[in-house]
Amino acid sequence: MSIKLENVTKIYQAGEVETVALKNVDLEILEGEVVVLLGPSGSGKSTMLNVCSGLDNPTSGTITIDNEVISEMNSKQLTKFRRDNLGFIFQQYNLLQTLSVKENVEVGSEVSNDPFMVEEIIEQVGLTPNIDKYPFQLSGGEQQRVSIARAVVKKPKIMFCDEPTGALDEENAKEILGVIQKLNETYNTTVVLITHNPSISVMADRIVKLNSGEVVEVIINKDKKDAKEIVWG
Template sequence: MIRLEHVSKIYKTGDVETTALKNVDVTIQDGAFVVILGPSGSGKSTLLNVISGLDTVTSGTITFDDIVLTDLTPEQMTAFRRDHLGFIFQQYNLLQNLTVYENIQIGADLTDDPLPIDELLDQVGLKGARDKYPYQLSGGEQQRVSVARSLAKNPSIVFCDEPTGSLDEDNSKKVLELLERLNEKYRKTVVVITHNTGIGAMADDVIKMNSGRIVELTHNPVKQAAHDIHWG
């Protein structure tokens, strides 16, 4: 479980201060599928960055189970991310000179308890592409490799920053189905940042943000399947 208490983030440029997060309180339950919604500049990316330790808070406390993340040194936070967190971004960030299998192997090599790569290739529908290079794949296929690489290290939580932002609806829903399966089959906590309100229907919990604040928290007692959500 991740708990944020009175979290604020202020960026300073010279004498100018910009408040990106304002006294945020929220809890993310283990095994939940969480969607963070909001327009550009709402603070949703900053929220993901401070939860995952990619950025520091100005004030407040973030805890993961019994670990106070905001008390960790940069070196300790780096080790925590390596051991517990997975990341999927809008850009695939694959190494072009490595095959699909080798790109996924990078994630597996970060842990002593990786998930089997061939099983992951089967899960993402790319078993026949294990020896191909990224340039030989479509954008949707490359994003599925990115998902498999993130999952290979067997993380506790997977953070997804606009993972479908550069894909069409068909490929987007394929990636969302993978995240859905990741959450249900492997019981991983999944946190997705998006501006697409339709994706909120497949979440357990939806966090809506505006102007650095959480303006609405919604729990879906019944979730829609990824392939059934309204797009847009």
């Protein structure tokens, strides 16, 4: 699926104070691309991800995913659209502590009309030996892989990743990015990944730089690298 933003603005109101989080953004993300949204804290990355995915509504402008204008949908329509088409990976794993790896991933499959096989996705993220373990028995990197499997098993057409490696060390972070890259290559899933770490951008097809709520630069990456080649910095 592709995403198109046309003249998108997002303003947050707190009493009499207005904060412009996005300002007149025009951007198109193509089907099957890995796009990294890069910028410092407060640049608008999270707001961009939230409005692109229908977690939040823009104040003005139009957001279209394929032929669906999600910026005109109501809450019920957005919930169904996200369930049927989108996956989310967050910095926090949000696993259910009383469920095993397999059971946590099954939670994702149960909200999909056409999920992947649970065991297949657990194998894809390298967790088959841990399939019956509980979150407290896993490392941080392994827990993040469970959250990825739970997001992927529903067969999303777009995967939104919000600082997915923020809580991980370099070795685990590269592993997680490798899993995301493999899923993009295997299933042609569009990936939108936000980060403040410029090193991660080498695995993207395009890098979108944001500052003060505006897109300041879009870079086509002609030398796309494997996640394991990322030089951490």
